[in-house]
Amino acid sequence: KAGVTQTPRYLIKTRGQQVTLSCSPISGHRSVSWYQQTPGQGLQFLFEYFSETQRNKGNFPGRFSGRQFSNSRSEMNVSTLELGDSALYLCASSPRVSGELFFGEGSRLTVL
C-alpha cells in the first residue's frame, strides 16, 4: 500500500507570495491532517479534514487555509508568506483512530 505522498518536497518562495501544498493520503484513509514543524516551535497542528469538512483547526492565522477533495486528497495554502513560515509542512492521514497518524515526508518551504 502506498504511503502518504506530499508534493512538492522542496520549494523556495519570497515574502508576500503564496504557496499551495498537496497531499495524497493512504488509500482508504478519509481523515487528513496538516502539521507545521520548526526547530523552535516543534510540531504544531494546523487543521484536520474528514469527508471534505474541516473538523478541527489549530492556532494559526487566517493566511493558512486548507481543503479536502471528494477523493480525500488535500491541499493547504499559505498566503502572504512571511519569513517565519519557513518550515517543514507535514501531511498525515488516519484510518479511524484519533491520533493514529501516518505521515508523509513533508514539504520543506523556505521563505526568503
Add this chain to the structure above:
Amino acid sequence: QQQVKQSPQSLIVQKGGISIINCAYENTAFDYFPWYQQFPGKGPALLIAIRPDVSEKKEGRFTISFNKSAKQFSLHIMDSQPGDSATYFCAAANDYKLSFGAGTTVTVRA
C-alpha cells in the same frame, strides 16, 4: 503553551542499554497517547500507542508506561541499538488533534 511536556531534550545511551523518555500532560480530555519516531529528512512514524485505561503496553523492545492519576507516561527502549538513533516525540490526542511534546534526540553509541 505546550500541552505535553517532554524530557529529556536529548540522551546518549550505549548499545544494549535502556533509553527512557518521560512526558506529562494536563488536559484530561486526551484519550490516546502515541509515540512517534522521526529520522532526519523523514516524517514522523507511529511507534507505539496506549489508551488511558491501560497502564502498560509492550511491543518488541518498546514499552509505554502510563500513570493516569499522575498524568504522566513514558517510553522505554530496551536493548537500544544504533538504528534506534532518532528523535522521539510523545503526543496526546483529542478530537482528531495531536499535541506533541518537544521531542527527545536519542543517540545510541556502538
